Amino acid sequence: MNKAFNLENIRKDFPILDQEINGSPLAYFDNAASTQKPKAVIDAIKNYYEQDHSNVHRGVHTLSVRATELYEESRTKIAKFINANTSNEVVFTRGTTESINVLASTLSGLIKQGDEILISTMEHHSNIVPWQELCIRTGAILKIIPINKLGELQLDSLEKLLGKKTKIISVTHISNTLGTINPIKKIIELAHLYNAYVVIDGAQAIAHTPIDVQDLDCDFYTFSGHKLYGPTGIGVLYGKENLLNKLPPYQFGGEMILKVTFENTSYNSLPYKFEAGTPNIAGSIGLAAAIDYLNSLPLNLCHQYEMEIHDYALDQLKSFSNIRLIGESHKKSPIISFIANDIHPHDVGTILNQKGVAVRTGHHCTMPLMEFFNISGTIRASFSFYNTKNEVKQLIGGLGIAFKMLS
Amino acid sequence: MDKKLQLLYQSTILEHGQDPRNFGKPDRYDEFAEGFNPLCGDKVNIYCKYNFNLELEITFESVSCVICTASASLMTTELGGISKGKAIELIDAVLDGLHCSTLNQKPLSKQLTMLDGVKEFPSRIQCAALPWATTRKAMIESETRLE
Numbered sequence: 001m002n003k004a005f006n007l008e009n010i011r012k013d014f015p016i017l018d019q020e021i022n023g024s025p026l027a028y029f030d031n032a033a034s035t036q037k038p039k040a041v042i043d044a045i046k047n048y049y050e051q052d053h054s055n056v057h058r059g060v061h062t063l064s065v066r067a068t069e070l071y072e073e074s075r076t077k078i079a080k081f082i083n084a085n086t087s088n089e090v091v092f093t094r095g096t097t098e099s100i101n102v103l104a105s106t107l108s109g110l111i112k113q114g115d116e117i118l119i120s121t122m123e124h125h126s127n128i129v130p131w132q133e134l135c136i137r138t139g140a141i142l143k144i145i146p147i148n149k150l151g152e153l154q155l156d157s158l159e160k161l162l163g164k165k166t167k168i169i170s171v172t173h174i175s176n177t178l179g180t181i182n183p184i185k186k187i188i189e190l191a192h193l194y195n196a197y198v199v200i201d202g203a204q205a206i207a208h209t210p211i212d213v214q215d216l217d218c219d220f221y222t223f224s225g226h227k228l229y230g231p232t233g234i235g236v237l238y239g240k241e242n243l244l245n246k247l248p249p250y251q252f253g254g255e256m257i258l259k260v261t262f263e264n265t266s267y268n269s270l271p272y273k274f275e276a277g278t279p280n281i282a283g284s285i286g287l288a289a290a291i292d293y294l295n296s297l298p299l300n301l302c303h304q305y306e307m308e309i310h311d312y313a314l315d316q317l318k319s320f321s322n323i324r325l326i327g328e329s330h331k332k333s334p335i336i337s338f339i340a341n342d343i344h345p346h347d348v349g350t351i352l353n354q355k356g357v358a359v360r361t362g363h364h365c366t367m368p369l370m371e372f373f374n375i376s377g378t379i380r381a382s383f384s385f386y387n388t389k390n391e392v393k394q395l396i397g398g399l400g401i402a403f404k405m406l407s
Numbered sequence: 408m409d410k411k412l413q414l415l416y417q418s419t420i421l422e423h424g425q426d427p428r429n430f431g432k433p434d435r436y437d438e439f440a441e442g443f444n445p446l447c448g449d450k451v452n453i454y455c456k457y458n459f460n461l462e463l464e465i466t467f468e469s470v471s472c473v474i475c476t477a478s479a480s481l482m483t484t485e486l487g488g489i490s491k492g493k494a495i496e497l498i499d500a501v502l503d504g505l506h507c508s509t510l511n512q513k514p515l516s517k518q519l520t521m522l523d524g525v526k527e528f529p530s531r532i533q534c535a536a537l538p539w540a541t542t543r544k545a546m547i548e549s550e551t552r553l554e
Contacts, residue, residue, distance in 0.1 A: 346531070350530070377448050406416070
C-alpha cells in the first residue's frame with residue numbers, strides 16, 4: 001500500500017521545530033547546512049547510551065556484543081540504503097570532508113607527477129583543498145571543469161579535459177550553493193572510458209534523491225549523517241570493494257590491525273582497515289535510526305513535496321524586483337541562492353533571524369564559485385520535507401522588512 | 408520594529424554603511440593591510456598615512472556588510488588626526504569592548520558607542536571588529552618590517 005504524505009505528523013516528529021526564535025515561530029531554511037533530527041534518532045542515541053553502550057569488537061561481555069551488533073547492523077542498513085554490493089564497502093568516517101580526505105590521502109600512491117585530477121567550479125572547499133594538497137605532494141595537476149551562467153556543469157568541456165593523464169574526477173552530485181543536480185551517471189561513464197576513478201561528493205544529494213551506487217557504477221561516494229537527519233560526527237565513505245582493498249590505510253592504531261609486533265604489523269580487512277580507533281558508535285546507530293525513519297516515510301512524495309516548496313518560494317521571490325538568482329540549473333534540488341542589489345547577505349540574514357527565519361548567508365564554503373559569479377556571498381534558503389508554505393510566507397515577509405530597512 | 412534590530416541598524420550605522428567616509432585607495436600611503444573574514448568572505452583594505460606632525464589619516468576599501476562598512480567608516484573619522492600610539496590604544500579599547508561587553512565603560516566617543524548594538528548579535532561582532540583589527544595589523548606589521 002502506498003504511504004501518504006502527512007506534513008502535520010512529520011512536523012511532530014521533529015521536536016526542535018516547535019519553538020519560537022525572537023518571538024516568531026522558527027522557520028528553518030538551513031537544511032543544506034544541517035537537517036534537524038527526528039525524535040526516533042534522538043531516542044536511538046539515548047537508548048544506546050542508557051542500555052547498550054560499550055566499546056565495539058573483541059569484547060566477550062554482553063554489552064560489547066550488543067554495541068557491536070548495533071554498530072554492524074547500522075552499517076548493513078546504510079549499505080542497503082545506497083544499494084552497496086556488500087556492507088564491507090561502507091566505511092564510517094566523521095563526515096563527507098573526512099571521507100574525501102581519506103581518498104585524497106590514500107589515492108596519492110597511485111598518482112604520479114603530471115597526472116591530472118578534475119574537479120568543477122561549483123565544488124565545496126572540502127572537495128577542492130584535499131585535492132590541491134594531493135597535487136602539491138605528488139606533482140599532479142588540478143584541472144577545473146567549467147560551469148555556465150545558469151550554474152550547470154559543462155559536459156562538453158569535461159569531454160575535452162578528459163585524457164590519458166586523467167586519474168581522478170571528484171565532483172559534487174548536488175551543489176550546496178546552487179542546488180544544481182549534476183549528471184553524475186554520465187560523468188562516471190565518461191571517466192571510466194579513460195580508466196579514471198570517480199569520487200562523488202554526495203553531501204547534499206543523499207537527503208534529496210535515492211542513491212544506488214551500483215547503478216551509478218561510481219567508484220567512491222561520500223556523505224554525512226547530519227545532512228540526512230542523523231547525528232553530527234558520523235559520515236560514510238562508500239568504495240567499490242576491489243578499490244578499497246587496493247588502497248592503503250588512512251590512519252593507524254587499534255581496530256585497523258590484524259597482528260602487531262615491534263617488527264611488523266599486518267592490517268585488518270575491509271571496512272576496519274579504514275576505521276582506526278574507537279569509532280563513533282552512537283553516531284552510526286543514530287544514522288541507522290535516521291534511515292529507518294526515512295524508510296517509514298513515503299520518501300518519493302517527500303522529495304516531491306520539497307520541490308513544491310522550492311517552486312512556491314521561487315514564485316514568491318519574484319515579487320521582489322531587486323533579487324538576482326544564483327543558480328538556475330534546469331535540474332535542481334530544493335535550494336535557492338540569491339542576492340539583492342547592493343544589500344549584503346549578512347545584513348539580510350540578521351534581520352531574517354530576528355523574524356524567526358533561519359537562512360544561511362555568505363560564500364557557503366564555495367569561494368571559487370563566488371568568484372565565478374563575481375559576488376562575495378548569497379542568501380541561501382534550503383528546504384526539507386518538514387517546511388511549510390506558511391514558513392515561506394514568513395521568509396518573504398522578513399525579506400520585505402530587510403529590504404525596506406537596508407535600501 | 409524590533410528594538411535590538413533598531414539598535415543594530417540605527418540611522419548612524421545605516422548612514423555610514425551606505426555612504427562611508429574616507430572610502431578609496433589613496434595615491435600614497437605608509438601602511439597597508441588586507442583584512443578578510445573567512446566566515447562570510449568580506450574583505451577590507453586599510454591604508455594609513457602620516458603627515459609631518461605624524462598625525463594619522465586612514466582610508467579604506469571594502470566589499471562588506473553594512474555593519475563592517477559602517478564600523479570602518481566610523482573608525483576612519485575617529486582615528487583621523489591622532490598619533491599612531493593613541494590610535495593603537497583606541498583600537499585595542501574598541502576590540503576589547505566588542506569582545507567583552509564593556510564598550511560603554513571605555514572612554515570612547517559617542518559615535519563609537521553606536522557599535523554597541525552589535526554585541527547583541529554575537530555572529531556579527533567579527534563584522535564590526537574586522538576594520539579595527541586590520542588597521543592594527545597594518546600598523547604593527549609595518550613596525551615589524553622596519554625592524
